[in-house]
Amino acid sequence: MKNRLRILRAEREWSQAELAMHLEVSRQAVNAIETGKHDPSLALAFRIARLFGMAIHEIFDDGL
């Protein structure tokens, strides 16, 4: 699934490890989500949206 996570992270000048710390996941998980290799769970998608103060659909694009 395409997403804006890398852009949002870059805007805040966070490393993947820092974002992972905020989201309570591993750095590898952040990398996999950023590159579209892994779709986050609904709970994690909510955490990401809440962290960036955005709606889930503003961050993730399911291509439909």
Place this chain on the structure above:
Amino acid sequence: MPYDPFAPTEADRSRHYWLIWFGAAGTVLLVFDLFADFDTLITALARGAASGGLLVSAMPSRTDTYFQSLCSVGHRWAVAAVSVYMIVLFFFDIADVAYGAGHRMASGIAPSESTADQSIMTDGWITLLGVSVIFYCGYAYAWARDRFGRAE
């Protein structure tokens, strides 16, 4: 969210990925041990690493969903291997039933032990080691697919 002083950190979560590789290395050593007969200390360490990797994969409470998704590929492969293994034993037993009936008709004496029981396939340690190897292969496949595969 309430503060949890024992909550796993990012480093704790990242460590799980390494633990799996230690487990894979331990399993490979154990496979070589079948032929090379290593020192007892090395075998013990390899068994510890191999079992640790499997244990980490089976305990999702302190891991993230990405790690679990990689492990689930390994688990699926391992379960598929067990099913294939049981199907092969099933065919051995079916063959024994047919062979035994023919043997009894010809000589009046039935074979005392089944082909499956005589084969290497009912050796518990080798079977478990094989399933462990297949789990780690599945994990490695999923990891390599994500690492080297094309991004969306």
